[in-house]
Amino acid sequence: xxxxxxxxxxxxxxxxxxxxxxxxxxxxxxxxxxxxxxxxxxxxxxxxxxxxxxxxxxxxxxxxxxxxxxxxxxxxxxxxxxxxxxxxxxxxxxxxxxxxxxxxxxxxxxxxxxxxxxxxxxxxxxxxxxxxxxxxxxxxxxxxxxxxxxxxxxxxxxxxxxxxxxxxxxxxxxxxxxxxxxxxxxxxxxxxxxxxxxxxxxxxxxxxxxxxxxxxxxxxxxxxxxxxxxxxxxxxxxxxxxxxxxxxxxxxxxxxxxxxxxxxxxxxxxxxxxxxxxxxxxxxxxxxxxxxxxxxxxxxxxxxxxxxxxxxxxxxxxxxxxxxxxxxxxxxxxxxxxxxxxxxxxxxxxxxxxxxxxxxxxxxxxxxxxxxxxxxxxxxxxxxxxxxxxxxxxxxxxxxxxxxxxxxxxxx
Amino acid sequence: xxxxxxxxxxxxxxxxxxxxxxxxxxxxxxxxxxxxxxxxxxxxxxxxxxxxxxxxxxxxxxxxxxxxxxxxxxxxxxxxxxxxxxxxxxxxxxxxxxxxxxxxxxxxxxxxxxxxxxxxxxxxxxxxxxxxxxxxxxxxxxxxxxxxxxxxxxxxxxxxxxxxxxxxxxxxxxxxxxxxxxxxxxxxxxxxxxxxxxxxxxxxxxxxxxxxxxxxxxxxxxxxxxxxxxxxxxxxxxxxxxxxxxxxxxxxxxxxxxxxxxxxxxxxxxxxxxxxxxxxxxxxxxxxxxxxxxxxxxxxxxxxxxxxxxxxxxx
Numbered sequence: 001x002x003x004x005x006x007x008x009x010x011x012x013x014x015x016x017x018x019x020x021x022x023x024x025x026x027x028x029x030x031x032x033x034x035x036x037x038x039x040x041x042x043x044x045x046x047x048x049x050x051x052x053x054x055x056x057x058x059x060x061x062x063x064x065x066x067x068x069x070x071x072x073x074x075x076x077x078x079x080x081x082x083x084x085x086x087x088x089x090x091x092x093x094x095x096x097x098x099x100x101x102x103x104x105x106x107x108x109x110x111x112x113x114x115x116x117x118x119x120x121x122x123x124x125x126x127x128x129x130x131x132x133x134x135x136x137x138x139x140x141x142x143x144x145x146x147x148x149x150x151x152x153x154x155x156x157x158x159x160x161x162x163x164x165x166x167x168x169x170x171x172x173x174x175x176x177x178x179x180x181x182x183x184x185x186x187x188x189x190x191x192x193x194x195x196x197x198x199x200x201x202x203x204x205x206x207x208x209x210x211x212x213x214x215x216x217x218x219x220x221x222x223x224x225x226x227x228x229x230x231x232x233x234x235x236x237x238x239x240x241x242x243x244x245x246x247x248x249x250x251x252x253x254x255x256x257x258x259x260x261x262x263x264x265x266x267x268x269x270x271x272x273x274x275x276x277x278x279x280x281x282x283x284x285x286x287x288x289x290x291x292x293x294x295x296x297x298x299x300x301x302x303x304x305x306x307x308x309x310x311x312x313x314x315x316x317x318x319x320x321x322x323x324x325x326x327x328x329x330x331x332x333x334x335x336x337x338x339x340x341x342x343x344x345x346x347x348x349x350x351x352x353x354x355x356x357x358x359x360x361x362x363x364x365x366x367x368x369x370x371x372x373x374x375x376x377x378x379x380x381x382x383x384x385x386x387x388x389x390x391x392x393x394x395x396x397x398x399x400x401x402x403x404x405x406x407x408x409x410x411x412x
Numbered sequence: 413x414x415x416x417x418x419x420x421x422x423x424x425x426x427x428x429x430x431x432x433x434x435x436x437x438x439x440x441x442x443x444x445x446x447x448x449x450x451x452x453x454x455x456x457x458x459x460x461x462x463x464x465x466x467x468x469x470x471x472x473x474x475x476x477x478x479x480x481x482x483x484x485x486x487x488x489x490x491x492x493x494x495x496x497x498x499x500x501x502x503x504x505x506x507x508x509x510x511x512x513x514x515x516x517x518x519x520x521x522x523x524x525x526x527x528x529x530x531x532x533x534x535x536x537x538x539x540x541x542x543x544x545x546x547x548x549x550x551x552x553x554x555x556x557x558x559x560x561x562x563x564x565x566x567x568x569x570x571x572x573x574x575x576x577x578x579x580x581x582x583x584x585x586x587x588x589x590x591x592x593x594x595x596x597x598x599x600x601x602x603x604x605x606x607x608x609x610x611x612x613x614x615x616x617x618x619x620x621x622x623x624x625x626x627x628x629x630x631x632x633x634x635x636x637x638x639x640x641x642x643x644x645x646x647x648x649x650x651x652x653x654x655x656x657x658x659x660x661x662x663x664x665x666x667x668x669x670x671x672x673x674x675x676x677x678x679x680x681x682x683x684x685x686x687x688x689x690x691x692x693x694x695x696x697x698x699x700x701x702x703x704x705x706x707x708x709x710x711x712x713x714x715x716x717x718x719x720x721x722x723x724x725x726x727x
Contacts, residue, residue: 022501022504022505022508023497023500023501023504025493025496025497025500049508050504051500051503051504053496053500053542055493055496055538056493056534056535056537056538056541057534057535057538059487059489059490059493059535060490060492060493060496060534060535060538061493063486063487063490063491063493063494063496063497063535064493064494064496064497064500065497066494066497067462067484067486067493067494067495067496067497067498067501068497068498068500068501069497069501070484070497070498071497071498071501071502071505072501072505072510072511073500073501073504073505075497075501089487089489090487090490093486093487097484194510199511200460200482200484200498200502200517201511201515201517202457202458202514202515202516202517203514203515205457205479205480205481205482206482206483207472207477207479207482207483207484208482208483208484208485209483209484209485209486210472210473210474210477210483210485211469211470211472211473211474211485212473212474213473213474217474
């Protein structure tokens with residue numbers, strides 16, 4: 001592959017740089033910090049014409065980001081995990097203001113217990129906020145998705161903010177070859193931001209984010225956000241075609257891997273999908289007709305594309321790298337809901353939970369997943385939620401618990 | 413050394429033009445709204461008000477706004493960060509030639525005491541620290557007013573609120589002293605800070621005129637006499653606001669680059685004159701007179717002004 005070796009974080013920074021953003025309110029948090037450090041350096045040495053401001057919290061950062069976008073600036077910011085949740089109140093505000101900024105979230109599992117490695121409870125908590133969500137698997141895709149995100153967000157039919165998600169550590173700190181698009185071609189792909197309906201200025205005063213009295217006005221405005229979000233499916237398709245024409249890389253709202261003749265399909269997102277693809281290859285070598293569907297766009301929910309990929313399969317396993325306690329996997333529910341009315345829906349839907357807090361998913365766990373999914377398909381009855389956790393991990397955990405408990409009185 | 417008004421000597425000098433129109437859903441007799449009406453005469457219309465959750469959030473209720481300028485409602489905890497985003501965006505857009513200079517705006521945060529003293533403290537501290545060029549207008553009615561008068565850290569000792577009621581165990585009602593937000597701001601070294609009261613329009617206009625000469629954070633703490641929450645007749649707002657100042661409980665002052673000057677030296681009427689007008693202090697007078705509580709409030713006032721005399725009368 002051609003390209004420069006760079007981390008997912010640096011690829012994200014390159015996305016913002018090539019998008020020629022005006023403003024970057026920032027706040028450091030592991031594993032995102034490298035992004036804002038790179039942007040601060042480039043702005044300082046004149047390689048970028050943006051203002052970087054270090055804020056006092058992610059809550060303030062997101063407020064400044066939204067307010068600057070509402071003033072007419074192209075805005076980029078990045079956060080992670082606790083930071084996203086600290087900013088959470090603003091996510092709904094920014095979508096309500098109809099500000100098309102791009103926020104990179106570098107996924108990291110949520111406290112407690114506090115940890116650094118990734119899962120998707122952070123980003124999926126934001127799924128109802130009105131932000132669009134694109135989840136990337138590779139460093140190249142991080143950069144490309146940010147460029148696409150601005151084009152989709154700023155589309156007059158959409159005018160909504162976007163979260164581009166990448167996995168902490170596994171992608172944020174992993175170097176991969178990344179082809180950096182030509183800046184001139186990027187300008188052709190992404191015209192300058194000149195919003196028709198945003199901007200505070202002396203000659204055109206207006207009020208934004210005003211209070212509404214009564215549910216009918218509220219319902220109208222929030223439903224407008226829903227309709228605009230749905231428009232992003234079409235805007236994405238157009239952006240993907242143009243992106244492919246200019247840069248030769250084609251992105252769908254979902255990505256199929258070895259789906260053509262697949263009986264059983266594993267559904268995954270983000271960087272762990274690369275592990276899933278390797279597991280599909282291994283399963284194929286063992287004679288299983290396995291395939292993988294990677295969800296790239298989570299909001300708007302690409303229901304049609306998901307149905308096209310999954311109808312007629314024997315069994316589908318959704319491997320959620322998240323956990324909704326008391327329910328199970330978040331994406332499993334959404335996949336199930338959008339297949340319900342299909343006469344040829346899969347005979348079994350299985351729910352697996354894996355990779356929480358960055359826990360590895362081993363070849364053995366993938367093998368078990370495929371075995372259990374195939375059995376469920378034959379039986380015609382799904383299983384789950386099943387937590388992927390190896391015997392070795394369990395025994396190690398038991399030993400840690402013994403250590404945590406400390407020596408017992410009387411040595412018993 | 414007495415403070416002299418340089419621009420506003422007579423009431424006729426206060427511009428007649430209005431910038432905040434009547435007919436909003438705020439309470440009759442709102443002292444904060446009167447202070448804002450006066451403030452807006454100094455600020456003009458090339459303004460964007462950045463609002464934090466509170467009573468004033470109801471000023472702009474779709475599809476109406478009482479302002480000729482712009483408005484952005486943010487959150488309770490981050491209006492100064494909203495001001496930062498707008499200021500930065502205007503600067504960048506003007507610098508890049510995408511917005512003509514004539515389109516520039518003053519940024520004014522509008523927050524109540526709940527936001528100002530409590531929830532937005534981090535956001536405010538950050539904005540002042542970054543030397544953000546903005547006005548901060550706090551309408552201080554000394555409690556969470558929009559939710560029905562609960563204790564805030566601006567509530568004064570001895571006031572009764574819905575969450576600091578007068579009881580046998582706590583006869584004074586609120587036991588904490590009012591947080592000194594003026595000094596918290598001053599510790600951040602902004603170029604201009606002032607307290608104002610709606611009953612003193614020349615003092616207020618003079619301070620806005622002075623503040624306009626400074627770039628950076630300019631902070632105004634406005635006494636917001638509140639008939640609904642303090643429990644007095646709406647028509648008495650001017651009297652209540654006046655007595656807050658004349659008893660010495662609400663000092664009118666400014667700090668330019670940290671140097672404090674009291675802009676009006678009251679004769680220090682007894683605090684009872686102010687307290688007894690308001691239902692929130694009624695428990696101090698009936699069914700039994702709480703002499704110790706009132707004496708404590710009076711003592712705090714005397715000690716405050718003794719110190720003012722020591723520090724400011726020296727020069």
